[in-house]
Amino acid sequence: MSETTRFTRRALLGISLAATSFPxxxxxxxxxxxxxxxxxxxxxxxxxxxxxxxxARKLTIAWNQNSTCTAAIPVAKEKGFxxxxxxxxxxxxxxxxxxxxxxxxxxxxxxxxxxxALRWLxxxxxxxxxxxxxxxxxGCMHMLAPKGGPAKLDDMRGKTIGVTDMGGPDKNxxxxxLKEAGVDPESDVQWRQYPADLLAVALQRGDVQAITGTDxxxxxxxxxxxxxxIDSNMNGTWAQIACCVIGLRGxxxxxxxxxxxxxxxxxxxxxxxxxxxxxxxxxxFKPFAARASAEDLANMLRLQGHHHQVLGPSLHxxxxxxxxxxxxxxxFRPSLDSARxxxxxxxxxxxx
Numbered sequence: 500m501s502e503t504t505r506f507t508r509r510a511l512l513g514i515s516l517a518a519t520s521f522p523x524x525x526x527x528x529x530x531x532x533x534x535x536x537x538x539x540x541x542x543x544x545x546x547x548x549x550x551x552x553x554x555a556r557k558l559t560i561a562w563n564q565n566s567t568c569t570a571a572i573p574v575a576k577e578k579g580f581x582x583x584x585x586x587x588x589x590x591x592x593x594x595x596x597x598x599x600x601x602x603x604x605x606x607x608x609x610x611x612x613x614x615x616a617l618r619w620l621x622x623x624x625x626x627x628x629x630x631x632x633x634x635x636x637x638g639c640m641h642m643l644a645p646k647g648g649p650a651k652l653d654d655m656r657g658k659t660i661g662v663t664d665m666g667g668p669d670k671n672x673x674x675x676x677l678k679e680a681g682v683d684p685e686s687d688v689q690w691r692q693y694p695a696d697l698l699a700v701a702l703q704r705g706d707v708q709a710i711t712g713t714d715x716x717x718x719x720x721x722x723x724x725x726x727x728x729i730d731s732n733m734n735g736t737w738a739q740i741a742c743c744v745i746g747l748r749g750x751x752x753x754x755x756x757x758x759x760x761x762x763x764x765x766x767x768x769x770x771x772x773x774x775x776x777x778x779x780x781x782x783x784f785k786p787f788a789a790r791a792s793a794e795d796l797a798n799m800l801r802l803q804g805h806h807h808q809v810l811g812p813s814l815h816x817x818x819x820x821x822x823x824x825x826x827x828x829x830x831f832r833p834s835l836d837s838a839r840x841x842x843x844x845x846x847x848x849x850x851x
Contacts, residue, residue, distance in 0.1 A: 540775040542767035543633070543808035544849060550585040551761050558586055558762055561593040561600060561609040564787040567714045567799050568639045568743045569613050570780050575769035577783045583768070584761035601627040604748045611747040611762055615639075615713075616821055617668035619746065621830055623844045628749035630846035632763050634741025634814050635770050637804025638733035640669045641717040642676075643726040644709040645702065652680035652730055659689040661698045661707035668742070669711040674828040676730055676737075684828055699724050714799045715791045733804060740817050741809050752846055760848045767808055774805035811847040818845055 562572045572590065575581050581588045591609055593600050597618050603609045605628040613635055623629065642652075642660070649655055655677060662670045674684035682688065693701050698710045699720050709729060712720070720726060732742050745766055752759045773780040781797030788796055809817055815838075822837035831840075 540771055542764065542771040544764075544767075544810050548584065548760050548764040549757075550583065551758055552585070555582075555585050555587040556755075556758050556761075558588050558610040558758070559591055559608075560588055560762075561591045561603060561612040563594060564590075564592045565594070565715075566639075567784060567788065567796060567803070568615065568636070570773050570784045570796075570800060571635060571766055571770035571805075572613060573787065574773055574780055574783050575765050578769065578772060580765040580769045580772070581762070584765050586758075586762055586765060588762070597622045598625070601625075601629050601746075604629045604746060607748060607750065609748070610751050611745060611766075613743055613745055613766070615668040615742055616744050616818070617671045617742070617825075619744065620818070620821055620825065620844070621666075624831075624840075629746050629844075630749055630752055631744045631746050631814065631818065631844055632752070632759070632810075632846050632848050633745040633767055634807070634809035634817060635743045635745055635766065636774075637738055637740060637742055637807040638731065639713050639742055639803050640672050640711065641713070641721070641731045642669075642673050642709055642711045642729040643702075643717060643721055644729050646725060646727055648708055648727075649729060650727065652677055652682060655709065655729075656682055656687045658708040659691055659706070661691055661693050661701045661710040663693065663695045663698065663712065665690060665692050669713060671825065671828065671830060672732055672737075672742075673711050673730065675824045678824075678827050702726075714803070715788050715796065718795065718799045718802075719790060733802065738804055739807060740820060741807060741814070742804075744814075747846075752848065756848065763848055770805055770808060773800055777801045777805075811850060815841045815845050815847075 560572060562569045576588060593603070593612070600612060600614070601622055604612060649658060664670065670690060677684045677688065691707055695712070695716055698712065701707045702710050702724070721728065745763055747759050747763070777797040777800040780800055781793040784796050785793045818841035819837045822831055822835060822840050825831040826833050826835055
C-alpha cells in the first residue's frame with residue numbers, strides 16, 4: 500500500500516470528536532469557530548487523507564432520506580466535502596429492508612451507506628461483504644409517553660409499548676435499556692406493532708402506554724401530542740456510543756483503499772460540520788423532510804450526538820458493547836464471541 504493510503508494507527512485510535520482539537524476547518528466554518536453543544540468542528544482522527552488522484556471518482560451512496568440521522572449525507576455534497584476529496588457522488592434513496600440494502604452494497608449496486616448499528620448488526624451475521632468503517636454520530640431514538648403516564652423505564656412493568664418494527668433498532672435499544680433497568684423486555688412488557696402514522700392514535704386511545712421511534716417523527720409527535728420523554732439513547736453512557744454507522748462494500752476497501760478512506764473522511768467531515776452548524780444543516784435537509792421546518796430539523800440535530808464519531812479500535816469496542824447487549828435480550832445467541840464478531844464486521848481503514 501502506498502504512502503498516500505497508509506495512516507498510523509496511533510493517529511486514528513477512534514477518538515471521538517469531543518476529544519479532538521486539531522485545527523481542520525470544514526468548508527463553511529472557521530477553524531476557531533465556537534462549537535455548539537460542546538462539539539468540536541473537526542472530524543474524528545488526525546490523518547491527512549489526500550484527494551483521490553486522477554479524474555473524479557464516481558461513487559453511489561444509498562441512504563434513507565426520511566431520517567435526520569443521515570443529515571451528513573446531503574451536507575457532504577452541498578458543502579463540497581465530497582468534492583474536496585475528488586469524489587463525484589450520486590445518491591440512491593433506499594427504503595427497502597436492511598438485508599436488501601446490505602445485498603446492494605455487497606454486490607456493488609452501491610458503494611456505501613449510513614445506517615443504524617442496531618438495524619445492521621443482526622443481518623451482518625449472514626456474511627454480507629460489507630464492513631462498518633466509522634461511527635457517524637450518537638443519539639436519535641426516543642421512548643415517549645403522555646404526561647401523567649409512565650415517567651421512567653421502571654414504570655413500564657405491565658405496560659404495552661408501540662413500535663413500527665418488531666425488529667427495529669428502537670425496539671432493540673429500548674429492550675436493552677429496560678433490561679438494564681431490571682425490567683424484562685419479554686415478560687414484563689408487551690410490544691405492539693403499528694404503522695408510523697397510527698402510533699400516536701394508539702397512544703391516545705390507550706392501546707399502548709408508550710411509543711418508540713426516531714427523528715423526525717418522534718420529535719414532531721412529542722410536540723404535537725405534548726408527550727414526555729421516558730428515555731433516549733442520549734442518556735447515560737449510551738450518549739457516548741455511536742448509534743449510526745458508515746458501511747462500505749468490502750470490494751471497495753480491498754481494491755481501492757484510498758477511495759474508501761476518502762469517502763469515509765468526507766462523510767465524517769460533513770458530520771462534524773453538522774454538529775457545529777445545525778441551522779444551516781437543517782435548511783439543507785429540509786427538502787427531504789416535508790413535515791418538519793428547517794428550524795425543527797436544526798433543533799433535532801442539536802439534540803442528537805453529532806459531535807461523537809469513532810474509528811478503528813474504538814469502533815470495534817462499541818460494536819462489542821452492542822453485541823454483548825444484544826445477547827442479553829436474545830437477539831444474539833449467548834455463545835457469540837462479541838470481540839470476534841466485532842472484528843469480523845468492522846474495518847480500520849487507517850491502520851498501518
